[in-house]
Amino acid sequence: MFSSLKVRNYRLFFLGQVVSNIGTWMQRIAQDWLVLSLTGSATAVGVTTALQFLPMLLFGLYGGVLVDRLPKRRALLFTQSAMGATGIALAVLTLTGQVHVWHVYLAAFAVGLATVVDNPARQSFVSEMVGPDQLQNAVSLNSANFQSARLVGPAVAGVMITGVGTGWAFLFNGLSFIAPLVGLVLMRSRELYVVERAPRGKGQLREGLRYVAGRPELIWTIVLVGFVSTFGFNFPVYLSAFADDVFHAGAGSYSLFNTLMAVGSLAGALLAARRGTARLRVLVVGAVAFGALEMVAAIAPSLWLFALLMAPIGMFGMTVNVTANSSVQMSTDPAMRGRVMALYMMIFMGGAPVGAPIAGWITDAYGVRAGLAAGGAIAALAAVTVGLVLAKVGNLRLSVGWNRGHPHVRFVPREVQEQLAAAA
Incomplete structure (x- = not known):
């Protein structure tokens, strides 16, 4: 489960991200709370979130082109420094009482700009640290790292905001970037897997899009992730409405729903790390199970049944995320990995801003149960459609049988199934 941590360079990277991810979650909570206290407007909080994601939607593909041209470790040193500086600047403004809401908007947009390069660089740099054999495990542990921080960061931020104020949460986040920067500096260059960088030239963005379009295992995986993230991951809309409007239980239940989902997501990431390989059938089955569980949760009659369903929903949602991420990376030529991962992350992260208004409209018009x-x-x-398309592209047929007393469902090449039928 933790085999990639044997690699020294990745171990340094992982430990740095442990600290930085906690700081990132603390800043997210503090940032929303500060905007709400300055304006009293939930719309202003939404504007802050939108400004942080907007650069990825506008410039994400160009960020991928830059990542393919640049040394990834050097790019990460720059982006991590920039995000740390932004947190410290916001801390100084807040602690001195000079902060205004436009400062927070500007900081959120600046972090978003850094993310345009930082995200694809971090995603694709993993393969240079651990190589292809440990890639699935390392991607899974990165997700487990992020989900662990999701459990710890908001709790610490809540205590810090209540005790000493939001400015100290921003300061912790800014200083937390020292950990990944130290890790990057201490890495041994000779132990990194050498990847040929793309030369500077015209048409590299179109070249990346053509590359993805010509690879069914890439394009359909990204399409599936787009549908799941856009329509299935709108939990801020659904969970708050279930807690308030359906079960009339207040903020405590909303926090419980999110905590159980984070626990399930952490379990899903660790299980993915244990599997060791990324298979498209795991992606398709995980997405089907994720959607089916959401439909079951939509009709859950009691708060506790709904809450218990959050853990498996989080687990299968993370299975989809990790499997798709590692599958796309392992199927991509290293010289194209930055552009492909930028497209993947743009679709994945861009799904929420697009899907949230749609989910909100369905919830307002027909109720939250119908929306979920x-x-x-x-x-x-x-998921079913993508599975059938991939089966057709690969000339596969569905095989159903029994193996050691258990049902066994898989896709096999058409000629293999015909041979098995003839032998039977």
Whole structure:
């Protein structure tokens, strides 16, 4: 489960991200709370979130082109420094009482700009640290790292905001970037897997898009992730509405739903690390299970049944995320990896801003149960469709049988199934 941590360079990277991810979650909570206290407007909080994601939607593909041209470790040293400086600047403004809401907007947009390069660089740099054999495990542990921070960071931020104020949470986040920067500096260059960088030239963005379009295992994986993230991952809309409007239970239950989902996500990431390989059938089955569980949760009659379903929903959602991420990386030529991962992350992260208003409209018009059921149904239908398309492209047929007393469902090449039928 933790085999990639034997690699010294990756171990340094992982430990740095442990500290930095906690700081990132603390800043997210503190940032939203500060904007709400300055303006009293939930819309202003939404604007802050949108500004942080907007650069990835606008410039994400160009960030991928830069990542393919640049040394990734050097690029990460720059982006991590920039994000740390942004946190410290916001801390100084807040602690001195000079902060205004436009400062927070500017900081959120600046972090978003850094993310345009930082995200694809971090994603693709993993393969240079651990190589192809440990890639699935390392990607899974990165997700487990992020989900662990999701459990710790908001709790620490809540205590810090209540005790000493939001400015200290921003300061912790800014200083937390020292850990990954030290890790990057201490890495041994000779132990990194050498990847040929793309030369500077015209048409590299179009070249990346053509590359993805010509690879069914890439394009359909990204399409599936797009549907699941856009329509299935709108939990801020659904969970708050279930806690308040359906079960009339307040903020405590909303926090419980998110905590159980984070626990399930952490379990899903660790299980993916243990599997060691990324298979498209795991991606398709995980997405079908994720959508089906959302539909079941939509009709859950009691708060506790709904809460218990959050853990497996989080687990299968993380299975989809990790499997798709590692599958795309392992199927991509190293010289194209920055551009492909930029497209992947743009679709994955861009799904929420697009899907949230749609989910909100369905919830307002037909109720939150209908909204969650519709999101799950679309995710499951997309998974089934993508599975059938990939089976057709690969000339596969569905094989159903029994193996040691257990049902065994898999896709096999058409000629193999015909040989098995003839032998029977």
